[in-house]
Amino acid sequence: MFNKKSDKFSLYLVDFAQHLVQATDHFVHYKVKDPVTLREFANTIKQYETEADNKVHDIIKNLNQAFITPIEREDIMQLTMTLDDIMDGMEQFTALMDIYQILNSDNYIDRFSDNILKCSNEILTAMELIADKKLKKVESHAIMIKDYEQQCDDLYRESLRNLFQSEKDPIVVIQYKEIYETLEDIADACQNVASTLQSIIMKNA
Template identity: 30%
Template structure:
């Protein structure tokens, strides 16, 4: 792999930064949940997602004009799309909390939000180390951490949905939370997809 200081690697880090920001904001909103601020919080989250989109669009415009890239063009596109998906999935949580008019947050959602944040931070570490993969032990450890956290997220998701249906209650509320737990788990899956893509690119260039 050449050109360790290529702007593409810097763009990947910037996109991972936005994922961490989104995950941090999700945790803040859910922990200090206020129904009357949902629309405001939804818009603030979407602003983070939009800022990341701008980084991705700039990257794609640059890529369209360049013939020589530090890694395969297809891998740049794949990583950019996968990183973008992470923040999109987090953004989607607050959109749906607003759509479903959620009035209070279940403890399992807070636990899952914590895992999402830790996943995004581990992914950020991996992205920062990505250009130095030939000599970086940290990259491998970060990829493993993302995979481990995704498994933790799966376990929380299964337990949360089981408890939800065990309790029963209002069918509309059950349906809404079942969907929200699905979407929270999707965030962890999205992080794992980036980690898997990173691992594939590293193997191709080793």
């Protein structure tokens, strides 16, 4: 099933995962100081998301032209689209922060973001292993992604519980509820990547 040389689709996925890590690293570590830097933050993530859309287009174009693929076409497509879902979620989050003019993260946003960055790093490692024809080693990284997503599930419930108990302003409640839901959606997209990786492992065992 796998030749000695890395196929172009595996390399496309590695490139996409590298792009994801770069975007997520900026997403986590960029420091917003005022409305100007908040807008810069949102615009930069939007640029990462636009570049990701171009990568999706390139993969689909080459997939349609390929006669043989290293793994099933639908698996390549599923990995591509779920990686794009993560990028879309980050772009949506930064857009919300800009729209609502929220200049500071909180403990929950920081913890969500940290888990999302960890997921991104695990995704990149998994893609590199697929490119290196080391499919059996991918499982542990898929499991780690799901563990981080589970932490985000717990964090989501905790964040909403705290929000409804401590915040009296209904507008603020609406804003932060949407922000926490968006972060949870990003984590769910990471889990979808992990599930696709596990499906690929089973099909090629």
